[in-house]
Amino acid sequence: MTTHMSTQTVTPTASRRSHPLRSMLLKRSAQGVVTLLVVSMLVFWATQLLPGNAANAVLGKSATPATLAALEEHLGLSKPVIVQYWSWLSGLLTGNPGSSLINGDPVGVVVSGRILNSAFLLVVAGVIGTAIAVSAGMLAASRRDRAFDHTSSITALVVTALPEFVVAVVLILIFSTQVFKILPATSPINPGSPPWQQPTLLVLPIITLIIVIVPYMFRMVRAVTIETLESDYVQTARLKGLSEPEILLRHVLPNIVPASVQAVGLTILYLAGGVVVVEVVFNYPGVGQGLVQAVATRDIPVIQFLVMLLAAFYVAVNIGADFATLVATPKRRVTR
Numbered sequence: 501m502t503t504h505m506s507t508q509t510v511t512p513t514a515s516r517r518s519h520p521l522r523s524m525l526l527k528r529s530a531q532g533v534v535t536l537l538v539v540s541m542l543v544f545w546a547t548q549l550l551p552g553n554a555a556n557a558v559l560g561k562s563a564t565p566a567t568l569a570a571l572e573e574h575l576g577l578s579k580p581v582i583v584q585y586w587s588w589l590s591g592l593l594t595g596n597p598g599s600s601l602i603n604g605d606p607v608g609v610v611v612s613g614r615i616l617n618s619a620f621l622l623v624v625a626g627v628i629g630t631a632i633a634v635s636a637g638m639l640a641a642s643r644r645d646r647a648f649d650h651t652s653s654i655t656a657l658v659v660t661a662l663p664e665f666v667v668a669v670v671l672i673l674i675f676s677t678q679v680f681k682i683l684p685a686t687s688p689i690n691p692g693s694p695p696w697q698q699p700t701l702l703v704l705p706i707i708t709l710i711i712v713i714v715p716y717m718f719r720m721v722r723a724v725t726i727e728t729l730e731s732d733y734v735q736t737a738r739l740k741g742l743s744e745p746e747i748l749l750r751h752v753l754p755n756i757v758p759a760s761v762q763a764v765g766l767t768i769l770y771l772a773g774g775v776v777v778v779e780v781v782f783n784y785p786g787v788g789q790g791l792v793q794a795v796a797t798r799d800i801p802v803i804q805f806l807v808m809l810l811a812a813f814y815v816a817v818n819i820g821a822d823f824a825t826l827v828a829t830p831k832r833r834v835t836r
Contacts, residue, residue: 524826525819532815539811540592544585547800592808598801607805611790613691615809618779618786620695621702622771625709630764633714637721638748638756644726653722656715664777668708672781675704686783705782712774713767720763724756731755757828765821772813 579587591597597607640649659667676685687701695702728734729752737747776788783789787806794802 521823521826524822528819528822532819535815536808536811540589540808541585543804543807543811544588545581547804548581588804592805597805600802601799602797607801610802611787611806611809614785614787614790617689617695617784618775618788621705621709621775621778621784621786622768624702625706625713626764626768626771628706629710629713629767630717630760632710633717633763634721634760636714637718638725638752640718641722641725641729642744642748644729649722652718656718659711660715660719662712664708664712664774665781667711668704668778668781671704671708671711688783689785691785701784705778705784708778708782709771709774713771716770717760717763717767721756721760724759725752728752728755758825761821761824761828765817765824768817768821769814772810772817 588598595608599606600610603610636652640652643649672685674680675683683703684701685704687705689695689698689701725748729747734747734751737751742750775786776791778784779786779788780792787809791803791806791810793799794806
C-alpha cells in the first residue's frame with residue numbers, strides 16, 4: 501500500500517516536469533535571455549570602440565575641449581564603462597533606451613513608426629509568400645517529373661541565387677522606368693501615416709521580398725510532400741479510391757505542417773535581414789533604413805536599440821517556430 505501511494509505521489513510531478521512543451525519553453529527562454537545579454541554586451545562595447553564618442557557625434561566640428569568635457573559629463577561618458585553599460589541596460593529594461601543624438605527625441609518615439617512599417621511589410625510578404633510556396637510546392641510534388649515540376653524547380657533554383665538588391669533593381673526597371681512605368685520606384689511613406697493607407701508604394705517592396713523568400717520554402721515543401729506521397733498510408737489511401745486532391749488535403753497537408761513551420765520560421769528570420777536591403781533600395785522608412793541612417797549619423801542610442809530589437813526578434817521567432825513545430829508534431833508533444 502505504501503509503495504502504491506508513493507508512486508501516485510511522484511508520478512504526476514515527474515510528468516509535469518517532463519512535459520515537452522513546458523520544458524522546451526523554459527529551456528529556450530533561458531537560452532534566449534542569455535543570448536540577449538551577450539548581444540547587449542557586444543553591442544555596447546562595439547559602439548564604444550567607434551572613433552570618438554557620443555559627445556563628438558553631437559557637437560561635430562564645433563566641439564571645443566570645454567564643451568566636449570561638459571557634454572561628456574552630461575551624458576555620463578566620463579563614468580567607468582561598466583557603469584555606463586549598466587545604466588544603458590537598466591534603461592533598456594525599464595523602457596527608457598535613451599534619446600537620439602540627432603534631434604534629442606526619445607529613441608522609442610524615433611523608431612516606433614519604423615517598427616510598424618517594417619512589421620507590416622514582413623507580415624504581408626510572409627503570409628503571401630507562404631501561401632504561394634506551400635501551394636506551388638505541393639502541386640509540383642504531386643506532378644513530379646512533369647513540366648510544371650521541372651519549370652518551377654529550375655526557376656526556384658535560379659531565383660535563390662539572386663540577391664535582394666538585384667531582384668529589387670530588376671523590378672524597378674520593369675515596372676517603374678523602362679517597360680510599364682506603372683508603379684513608383686521608391687516607397688517614401690509619409691511620417692505618421694500607417695503604411696496600408698498608401699498601398700501603391702508597398703507593391704514593389706512586397707513583391708521583392710516574396711520573390712526572395714518563396715524559392716526556399718517551395719523547395720522544402722516539395723521535398724517533404726514527395727516523401728509523404730511515397731509513404732505507406734498514402735499508398736493505402738490510393739488503394740481505397742481517394743482522389744489526389746483528397747489525399748493532398750487529408751493526408752499530406754497535415755503531415756507537412758511541422759516542416760513547413762520550420763521553413764516559415766527560417767524564412768521570417770531571413771526576411772528580417774533582407775528587409776534592410778529592400779528598405780534602403782526603395783527608400784522605405786522601416787527599421788532597416790533607420791539602422792543604416794543611424795550608423796551613418798553616429799546616432800549611438802538608436803543603433804543600440806535597433807540592434808537589440810532585431811536580436812530579440814530573432815530569439816522570439818526561433819522560440820515560436822520550435823514551439824509551433826512541437827505542437828504540430830503529436831508524437832513529440834506527448835508527455836514522457
